[in-house]
Amino acid sequence: MSTSAIIxxxxxxxxxxxxxxxxxxxxxxxxxxxxxxSYDEE
Amino acid sequence: MSANNESWGTRxxxxxxxxxxxxxxxxxxxxxxxxxxxxxxxxxxxxxICFLVMGIPLLWIEWSMGRxxxxxxxxxxxxxxxxxxxxxxxxxFGAFGIFTNIAVAAYYCYIESWTLAYVFHSLMQxxxxxxxxxxxxxxxxxxxxxxxxxxxxxxxxxxxxxxxxLNTYILSRGLxxxxxxxxxxxxxxxxxxxxxxxxxxxxxxxAGAPEGCTDCxxxxxxNFLWEPQFDSLLDPTVxxxxxxxxxxxxxxxxxxxxCYASYIRKNDDIALNSMSAGWMNGFVxxxxxxxxxxxxxxxxxxxxxxxxxxxxxxxxxxxxxxxxQWGTALATLGGVAWFGLLFFxxxxxxxxxxxxxxxxxxxxxxxKREKAAWSFGGxxxxxxxxxxxxxxxxxxxxxxYWAGTVSLVVFALAESIIFAYxxxxxxxxxxxxxxxxxxxxxxxxxxxxxxxxxxxxxxxLSSLVTPVNGDWGRAFSGDWELDDNSIIGKIxxxxxxxxxxxxxxxxxxxxxxxxxxxxxxxxGETVVAVAQLLPYHRTATNEAEPVMEASQLGxxxxxxxxxxVQTYKFEPENEIIVSVGDEVEVRETIxxxxxxxxxxxxxxxxxxxxxxxxxxxAIIYVATVRREKQPExx
Numbered sequence: 115m116s117t118s119a120i121i122x123x124x125x126x127x128x129x130x131x132x133x134x135x136x137x138x139x140x141x142x143x144x145x146x147x148x149x150x151x152s153y154d155e156e
Numbered sequence: 157m158s159a160n161n162e163s164w165g166t167r168x169x170x171x172x173x174x175x176x177x178x179x180x181x182x183x184x185x186x187x188x189x190x191x192x193x194x195x196x197x198x199x200x201x202x203x204x205i206c207f208l209v210m211g212i213p214l215l216w217i218e219w220s221m222g223r224x225x226x227x228x229x230x231x232x233x234x235x236x237x238x239x240x241x242x243x244x245x246x247x248x249f250g251a252f253g254i255f256t257n258i259a260v261a262a263y264y265c266y267i268e269s270w271t272l273a274y275v276f277h278s279l280m281q282x283x284x285x286x287x288x289x290x291x292x293x294x295x296x297x298x299x300x301x302x303x304x305x306x307x308x309x310x311x312x313x314x315x316x317x318x319x320x321x322l323n324t325y326i327l328s329r330g331l332x333x334x335x336x337x338x339x340x341x342x343x344x345x346x347x348x349x350x351x352x353x354x355x356x357x358x359x360x361x362x363a364g365a366p367e368g369c370t371d372c373x374x375x376x377x378x379n380f381l382w383e384p385q386f387d388s389l390l391d392p393t394v395x396x397x398x399x400x401x402x403x404x405x406x407x408x409x410x411x412x413x414x415c416y417a418s419y420i421r422k423n424d425d426i427a428l429n430s431m432s433a434g435w436m437n438g439f440v441x442x443x444x445x446x447x448x449x450x451x452x453x454x455x456x457x458x459x460x461x462x463x464x465x466x467x468x469x470x471x472x473x474x475x476x477x478x479x480x481q482w483g484t485a486l487a488t489l490g491g492v493a494w495f496g497l498l499f500f501x502x503x504x505x506x507x508x509x510x511x512x513x514x515x516x517x518x519x520x521x522x523x524k525r526e527k528a529a530w531s532f533g534g535x536x537x538x539x540x541x542x543x544x545x546x547x548x549x550x551x552x553x554x555x556x557y558w559a560g561t562v563s564l565v566v567f568a569l570a571e572s573i574i575f576a577y578x579x580x581x582x583x584x585x586x587x588x589x590x591x592x593x594x595x596x597x598x599x600x601x602x603x604x605x606x607x608x609x610x611x612x613x614x615x616x617l618s619s620l621v622t623p624v625n626g627d628w629g630r631a632f633s634g635d636w637e638l639d640d641n642s643i644i645g646k647i648x649x650x651x652x653x654x655x656x657x658x659x660x661x662x663x664x665x666x667x668x669x670x671x672x673x674x675x676x677x678x679x680g681e682t683v684v685a686v687a688q689l690l691p692y693h694r695t696a697t698n699e700a701e702p703v704m705e706a707s708q709l710g711x712x713x714x715x716x717x718x719x720x721v722q723t724y725k726f727e728p729e730n731e732i733i734v735s736v737g738d739e740v741e742v743r744e745t746i747x748x749x750x751x752x753x754x755x756x757x758x759x760x761x762x763x764x765x766x767x768x769x770x771x772x773x774a775i776i777y778v779a780t781v782r783r784e785k786q787p788e789x790x
Contacts, residue, residue, distance in 0.1 A: 115379040119197065123382035126200060127443045134439040137432040141171060144428070144593045152421040154332055155165045 160231060160518035162525070163419055165332035167429070173331075173339040174416055174433035175440075176504025178407045179346070181267060183441040183501060185471050187401060188381070188450045192466040194397045196380040198388030200442075202398035206611070207438065210399060213600060213608040214408040214568060215434045217575045219426040220587040222417025231418040231515030233411040234776045237571075240579045247780070251772040252567040253411025254516055257509035258532070258772075259559030259765055260410070261323075262540035263552045264509070266312075268502035269319035270472060271495045273298065273311070278491025280306075283476040284484065291480075292473040299547045316544050317537070323503065324533030327510040328526045331419060335507050342500035343436075349497035350444035353490065356482075357451035364456045364481055377454030377462065381446055393626045399615050404561075405441055406434060409568030412508040415515050427592035440501075448494075452478055471498065520779035539768060542760065549757035558765050562643060565619060569612040576605045619643050649755055654743045658756035663730070663747040665740040667722045674736055682726045684747070686740060687719050 115123075146153070164170040191199040225236030233253025237246040277283065282305070283291055297303045304311045326334040357374055365372035388394045407413065417426060449470060453462050456478050465474075471494075479490035513535070514528035523531070543552040575584045585601050622642035623631035631637075638644055640651035649656070654664035669688035677683045726732060730749035740746060 115375045116383055119379045119381075119383040122197060122200065122384045123378065126204070126382075127446075130435070130439050130442045134432075134435040137428065137435050138171075140428060140593065141167060141432050144425075146167070147424055147591070150421065152164055152419065152424045153166050153170070154163050 160229070160515060162231075162331045162515075162518075165336050169332065169336035169340055170416070170420070171429055171433045171436070172343045173336050173504070173508070174413065174429070175436040176339040176343050176500075177412050177416065177508035178405065178433065178437035178505075179343070179440045179501050180264075180405075180407065180505040181471075181498055181501055182401075182404055183437070183445045184350075184448060184498065185468050187405065187441045187445045188448075189466045189468070189470075190397050190401045191381055191446065192450060192463060194394045195385055195388055195391075197383035198385040198391070198394055199398060200382070201384065201386070201389060202395045203401060206395070206399045206402040209603055209607050210611045211402040211406050211408075212431070212434060213604045214403075214572065215406060215413070215430040216427065216588045216596070216600070217572060217584070217604065217608075218408055218413035219417045219420075219430045220584065220590075221571065221575065222414035223420045223422070223424075223426055224587055225414065226418030226420065227422050229519060231415055231519055232512040233414055233567075234516065234779075235519070236414055236418070237574065241574060243578075246570075246574065246578075248773050248776060249567075249570060250411075251769060251776055252563055252570075253414065254512050255765075255769045255772050256410050256559050256563045256567065257412060257512050258535050258539060259555055259563075259768060261506050261509040261532075261536045263543040263555045263560075264502065264506050265320050265323060265536060266316050266540060266544055266547070266552065268499060268506055269312070269315040270298070271499040271502055272319055273315045274472060274476070274495040275492055275499060277305070278476070278479075278488055278495060281484065281488060283480050283491070284487065286477065286480065288474065288477045291477040292469075294476075295469070295472045301545060301547075313541075313544055316540065319503075320533055320537060320540070323506050323510065324529050326503075326507055327514065327532065328529035330525055331511070335511070338507060339504050342504045346497045346500040347440065347444070349493040349500075350440065350448065352493050353452070353497070354444050354447035356490070357447045357455075360452060360455040362455070364478075366456070369458050371458040371460060372455060374451035374455035376459045377451040378447075380454070380459060381450055392628050396615065396618050396626075399611055403564065403568065403612075403615065405437060407505065407508070409564035409566075409571070410509070411512045411567070415512045416508065418515065423591040425591050425593040427588060427596050428594045431594065449475070456481060516775075516779075520775075520782060535768075539764060542764060546757045546760075549754050551757050551761045554758050554761035555765065557641075557646060558762065562619065565612065565616045569609065569616050572604075572609040572612055576609060581605045649758065652755050652758075655751070655753040656755055658753060658759070660751045660753060661748065662745045663724070663726070663749070663751050664743045665724075665746050666742060667720070668741050669720075669722070669739070671734050671736050671738045671740060671746075672721070674732060674734075677725060680728055682728065682730065682732060684724045684726065684732060684734070686722045686724075688722065690720055 164173075191203075221236055221240065225231070225239055228239050230236045230239055232250070234247050234250035237250040240246075283294070286294070294305065298305050298312055301310055301312050308314055326338055328334065329337075358378075360374035362373040403409065420426060420429075450462060450466070453470065453474060457474070475494055476491055479487045479494065481487075482490055510529065510532045513532045514525060517523040517528040517531065518525060543555055575581075581601065581604065584604065589596055620643045621636070622639040622645070624637045624639045626639065638650065640646070645651065654666045665686060667686055667688050669686040671684065672687040673683070673685040675683055724746070726747050727749065730747045732747050734740060734746045
């Protein structure tokens with residue numbers, strides 16, 4: 115693989131993974147809104 | 157009175173269900189193929205930009221439309237649009253949000269059933285020791301419904317019905333009891349399966365290269381996908397392909413996102429939820445989808461082969477052969493992981509397609525969810541059986557074109573205009589930000605108002621009048637010949653030069669050329685082969701391309717070493733009236749007998765889709781009349 119291809123691949127894949135993880139973690143860490151909210155089990 | 161008391165169990169469950177809705181077969185098959193066909197690394201930059209300026213805005217538009225509609229007890233697009241616009245026309249336009257789902261589910265469940273069948277065949281090691289040709293022939297045999305690869309007659313129909321019953325049963329368990337539970341298992345599992353295969357794609361290298369193959373190396377495949385080519389930023393074809401891929405991968409323009417979001421309460425977040433689900437889909441596509449099919453296929457078959465043959469069929473006609481090179485245990489594991497991954501990607505999407513119809517019938521006619529689910533299953537079966545029985549006649553791909561492609565673009569374009577200009581961008585912006593757990597950047601307000609509708613309009617217009625081979629440069633220079641796959645070309649059946657009657661007593665050649673063989677096929681049929689010598693030329697990158705016209709050549713020379721062979725199969729009772737060595741022209745009769753031409757099945761598909769749309773409009777009309785008798789629901 116060429117250096118530019120490796121850099122692009124690593125940059126894009128790592129960025130997408132970090133952004134995905136960031137948003138998902140934010141969902142997990144945000145406290146539920148006061149009842150009644152949209153979710154049966156929260 | 158509405159019997160709809162559905163709700164989501166947990167926030168994570170909702171996000172996984174939304175991500176599962178978006179993640180489909182396209183993440184693993186369409187994305188890499190689009191990337192390959194649009195210059196590899198040339199594709200990724202326009203793709204990411206389109207995600208930011210069109211994908212994210214559309215997600216916010218659809219999530220907020222859904223939550224807004226749900227506040228008034230509307231869980232499907234007809235009455236969500238009615239609530240937003242207060243104009244009768246848009247209510248009927250909202251029929252797209254139910255129509256598309258039933259029509260797409262009809263054929264999508266069939267493809268999903270292939271994945272189920274292939275998991276079974278991987279476990280049974282059916283593909284062990286088969287050549288690449290035999291694996292490809294297996295798929296052809298499987299989709300010929302009268303043949304049975306397992307000894308079960310009508311195997312493909314049996315698997316289709318099995319798959320449909322499974323979908324319907326899960327839907328009948330409701331959102332939190334069915335859809336959400338499947339998403340919580342299916343999405344993590346598909347990520348695990350995908351990660352296993354992606355590791356294999358990354359580490360294969362040239363370990364699988366057959367002797368003499370110089371370009372069989374998975375790193376060449378990765379290099380081709382990721383080598384940036386900044387000059388492509390000026391190529392409109394690549395931008396259109398990137399916008400189209402973003403559009404289809406997010407499952408926007410279908411009405412499913414609105415339906416799922418309609419069960420969220422007024423002050424609960426949608427801004428963060430939609431980002432989480434949207435980026436999860438991006439992760440599956442960019443990180444996993446790009447790391448499986450192309451690198452593995454290039455590792456065994458070479459880069460040139462993949463460039464020539466990349467397509468949807470690779471999933472079923474090529475991948476089992478490649479897994480078989482890994483040895484018995486790993487081949488079984490690879491097959492189960494690949495087809496299992498596709499199955500979970502498929503079922504989490506097809507379940508979403510059931511919910512708009514169910515939501516509508518529960519809202520408007522007070523149906524219980526079991527009744528709504530089984531009625532959805534019945535409708536899908538009715539619409540889907542023609543795609544199963546007439547798969548080889550092209551009915552499935554005709555459904556995919558009209559319901560799975562054109563309808564989505566039309567609906568998304570309309571909803572982006574409604575949101576920004578009829579509902580009002582200020583109301584829309586307030587709706588997106590209500591209860592938001594993240595700060596939505598202000599730049600998205602003008603993007604939603606101007607850029608998203610314009611981009612969608614460009615995608616729609618370019619589909620309407622696509623020039624031959626997507627050659628926009630030639631089109632803008634004054635030579636604008638429509639492609640057979642443009643919307644206008646498809647409406648007029650432009651691709652059918654010959655055999656334009658539904659039923660005929662003769663069969664015409666569809667290509668000009670020389671009859672090079674007339675022989676008996678394996679099942680007693682007569683096979684007639686017409687060879688066509690096409691002038692080809694080599695491009696600057698040493699690729700062979702057909703010559704469209706002499707003026708295109710310049711100083712280049714043609715070579716005719718590439719011969720295209722078209723074969724026709726005839727029943728024993730048909731009379732062949734040509735001989736080997738004869739030259740035939742397009743529309744010249746080559747056989748006599750009773751023929752039902754492919755154009756009949758293509759128009760049949762269009763008629764069925766039209767009837768479905770009219771049926772849904774009629775139901776919306778009945779629902780409107782019922783509402784007028786209920787003052788509290790007006």
